[in-house]
Amino acid sequence: MSSSVDSPVTTPTRKHGPFSKENLVGTLTAGYLPLLAATAIVVLPLLWMVISSFKAPSEILTQDLVVLPETPTLHNYDVAMNSVPIPRFFLNSVIVTTVGASIKVVLAVMTAYALVFVRFPFKRIIFIGILVALMVPPQVAILPNYVLIAGWGGVNTYWGIILPGLGTAFGTFLLRQYFMTIPASILEAASIDGAGHWRTLWRIVAPISLPSVATVALVTIVTEWNDYIWPLIITTDSRMMTLPVGLTALQNSEGNTGSGWGILMAGTVIVIVPVLLVFALLQRYIVSGLTQGSVTG
DSSP: OOOOOOOOOOOOOOOOOOTTTHHHHHHHIIIHHHHHHHHHHHHHHHHHHHHHHSSSSSHSSSSSSSSSSSSSHHHHHHHHHHHHHHHHHHHHHHHHHHHHHHHHHHHHHHHHHHHOOOOOOOOHHHHHHHHHHHHGGGGHHHHHHHHHHHHHTOOTTTHHHHGOOOHHHHHHHHHHHHHHHHHHHHHHHHHHHHHOOOIIIIIIIHTTHHHHHHHHHHHHHHHHHHOOOHHHHHHSSSGGGHHHHHHHHHHHHHHSSSSHHHHHHHHHHHHHHHHHHHHHHHHHHHHHHHHHHTOOO
C-alpha cells in the first residue's frame, strides 16, 4: 500500500493588483498626466489673462517674468469701462443671447419631438438635411444672410442679429437621439389620458429630458454670447454692438499703446465671466445630457 503526501497549496501573488507598481505607473502615464496636461493647456491662459488684468503696464511689458502683480489694481477695468460703452455692449449681449437662445432651444425641442413622435411625409429626408447642416460651416451663409437681412431693413437691429441663427442642427440632433430612448409606454399612457402632442411634449417629454435640454441650452448660450462674425457684419452703430464686437472697438482705442494690453485683458474677463457663471450653474447636466441617448437597451 502506497502512501501519498499532499503538496502544500500555494497562493499566487497578485502582481497586477490595484496598488502594484505596474498599475500605478499605467494610471499616472495614461490617466492623470494627460488629464493634467490638458487642464493646464485650457486653464493657464485664462488664469494668466485674469492675473494680467490686475497688473500695471510695466509688469506686462517687461523682459522679466512677473507672475503676480505687486500692487493689484482695478485701473484696467475702470479704463475699459470708460473707453467704450461696455455697459451698453453688455446689455445688447444679454438681450441677443436671452432671446436667441430661448427661441433656439424651444425650436430644437419641438423639431426633435416632431422627428420622433409625429408622423408626416419626408421625415427622414428632413432629418438627413439636419445632418447635412451639421457639416456645413456657418460662414458659407454669411453673404446670403446679409443680403436678405439688409434687404429687410435689419441692419443695426436686434432681430437682424438674432434671426439668421435661430436654427440649431446640433441641438435638434442631440434631443432627437435622447427622445428615441423614451419608452413608448409613457407616450401611450399619455395618449390614453387624452393628452395631445402639445401637452405630451411640455408635460412629459420635456421634463424627463431636462439634462439633454440643459446641455443644448448651455451650448446655445455660449454660442450666442461668443458670436462675433455675424454681429460685426450686421452692426455699424456702436449702440447695437455686442460684447465680442465691443472688444474690437476697445482694441482700436487702447490696443496700440503700451498700457492697452492690461485694458484688453480686463475687457476680455468681462466677456467670459457670464459664460463661466452659466457653465457653473449647468455643468452637472452636461455629462448626463451628452451621454443620454448614446446607449439604448
